[in-house]
Amino acid sequence: MKPAAFIYHDPKTSKEVIELLSKYEDAKILAGGQSLMPMLNMRFVVPDHVIDINGVKELDSVFDNGSSLEIGAMTRQSNLSKSQDVKTKTPIFLEALGNVGHFQTRNRGTIGGSLCHLDPAAEIPCLMAAYDAVMIAEGPNGLREIPFSEWPLTYMIPSLEPDELLIKVRVPYWNSHHGYSFVEFARRHGDFAIIAVAVLIEMDGKTISRASISVGGADIRPIRLFEAEEVLKGENLDVRVFKSAAEIARKVDAMSDAYVTSSYRQRLAATLVERALVQAAERVSRGEN
Amino acid sequence: MPDYRNINVVVNGVKHELDVETRTSLGDFLRQEIKLTGTHLGCEHGVCGACTVLLDGEAVRSCLMLAVQANGHEITTVEGLAEEDGSLHPLQEAFWKHHGLQCGFCTPGMLTSLAAYLGDNPEPNERDLREAISGNICRCTGYQSIVDAALDAAKKMRGE
Numbered sequence: 001m002k003p004a005a006f007i008y009h010d011p012k013t014s015k016e017v018i019e020l021l022s023k024y025e026d027a028k029i030l031a032g033g034q035s036l037m038p039m040l041n042m043r044f045v046v047p048d049h050v051i052d053i054n055g056v057k058e059l060d061s062v063f064d065n066g067s068s069l070e071i072g073a074m075t076r077q078s079n080l081s082k083s084q085d086v087k088t089k090t091p092i093f094l095e096a097l098g099n100v101g102h103f104q105t106r107n108r109g110t111i112g113g114s115l116c117h118l119d120p121a122a123e124i125p126c127l128m129a130a131y132d133a134v135m136i137a138e139g140p141n142g143l144r145e146i147p148f149s150e151w152p153l154t155y156m157i158p159s160l161e162p163d164e165l166l167i168k169v170r171v172p173y174w175n176s177h178h179g180y181s182f183v184e185f186a187r188r189h190g191d192f193a194i195i196a197v198a199v200l201i202e203m204d205g206k207t208i209s210r211a212s213i214s215v216g217g218a219d220i221r222p223i224r225l226f227e228a229e230e231v232l233k234g235e236n237l238d239v240r241v242f243k244s245a246a247e248i249a250r251k252v253d254a255m256s257d258a259y260v261t262s263s264y265r266q267r268l269a270a271t272l273v274e275r276a277l278v279q280a281a282e283r284v285s286r287g288e289n
Numbered sequence: 290m291p292d293y294r295n296i297n298v299v300v301n302g303v304k305h306e307l308d309v310e311t312r313t314s315l316g317d318f319l320r321q322e323i324k325l326t327g328t329h330l331g332c333e334h335g336v337c338g339a340c341t342v343l344l345d346g347e348a349v350r351s352c353l354m355l356a357v358q359a360n361g362h363e364i365t366t367v368e369g370l371a372e373e374d375g376s377l378h379p380l381q382e383a384f385w386k387h388h389g390l391q392c393g394f395c396t397p398g399m400l401t402s403l404a405a406y407l408g409d410n411p412e413p414n415e416r417d418l419r420e421a422i423s424g425n426i427c428r429c430t431g432y433q434s435i436v437d438a439a440l441d442a443a444k445k446m447r448g449e
Contacts, residue, residue: 103348
């Protein structure tokens with residue numbers, strides 16, 4: 001018996017979940033369990049109540065609303081990779097999801113779970129930062145929309161009230177010819193990234209009209225490189241431009257830990273930003289998307 | 290105060306109905322309640338892959354699921370891979386032939402993971418297989434013999 005004793009709840013609707021969250025002070029939401037279960041097993045968290053939302057079917061959906069992809073919080077990572085809308089409209093997701101744990105953990109792990117756990121090096125938050133995705137939470141007073149830039153409050157803490165539940169994420173599409181790339185470096189395939197980079201670019205003829213660069217794993221939350229995005233705008237797909245954008249990545253605020261120094265993370269960020277830009281440029285030129 | 294639930298699960302084709310404490314992991318449930326000790330619990334936090342079982346045919350970590358969450362589902366453990374007459378699954382045959390195990394601790398997770406993977410990907414190359422088992426840690430073999438066995442089994446399963 002690993003986790004400390006708790007009372008288990010298995011509501012069937014998000015309304016019931018919110019009622020339970022309002023009623024109980026010390027409750028944890030159990031989604032795919034790929035982060036919470038290890039923490040329960042090691043007793044890093046010892047909640048009085050566990051609210052299992054695997055039975056809340058309304059949260060498991062992938063919906064194309066025409067201009068954005070709406071992903072229900074309980075959508076399994078493996079199911080999202082099978083979505084035809086993802087393949088055609090947000091192909092960077094496939095590249096990123098291939099790096100999220102292993103196929104066995106993706107069979108359980110969910111989009112909402114990863115976004116609420118908010119590990120600094122997790123791939124899904126890094127993607128949502130690149131897309132300026134909108135997080136949609138439900139509480140006793142109804143729905144609330146939170147732009148991803150305001151979602152991480154601090155290290156592993158999302159902007160959710162104790163009685164709120166993340167119900168879905170809205171990911172606005174880039175145009176149908178956008179370039180994209182998701183690259184990361186980890187010590188073992190499937191581990192959390194030391195650095196992960198997501199890049200999106202849109203073209204106006206031969207010049208870049210819009211770019212998004214998100215770096216995960218460097219700081220306590222994904223970082224958008226707005227300055228580097230500005231450097232790219234109005235430029236051709238030129239390696240020299242990519243190199244100057246990558247130099248900005250070298251200056252990111254980066255954490256240091258027992259294995260990896262901050263200067264190593266900065267160098268890695270620069271290398272991976274350049275690599276991702278080159279790949280995104282190749283894709284956009286080939287009209288692959 | 291212990292919190293119990295009554296659950297119904299089918300494990301390797303056999304129906305079980307019993308009360309479980311809700312904090313019991315699926316892995317502990319299989320080993321301690323159903324007495325199927327083929328599923329090995331290694332790290333118990335989702336890293337080593339030894340405890341992998343099939344939940345409605347999909348590979349999952351049994352240490353990262355509560356037994357109560359398996360209510361109404363079908364579980365296949367390593368004991369369920371061979372045929373009822375005892376004839377081995379092609380993966381088991383191939384592991385035997387290629388020495389795909391030494392101490393055997395990771396083997397149940399390797400077999401269940403690969404059984405699910407080959408079901409979805411009948412024609413993998415070596416690189417695909419190495420990625421497929423990247424979440425299963427083996428400290429004996431160096432993986433080479435496991436990959437050889439999986440390639441051979443995939444061939445057999447394709448009828449070649």
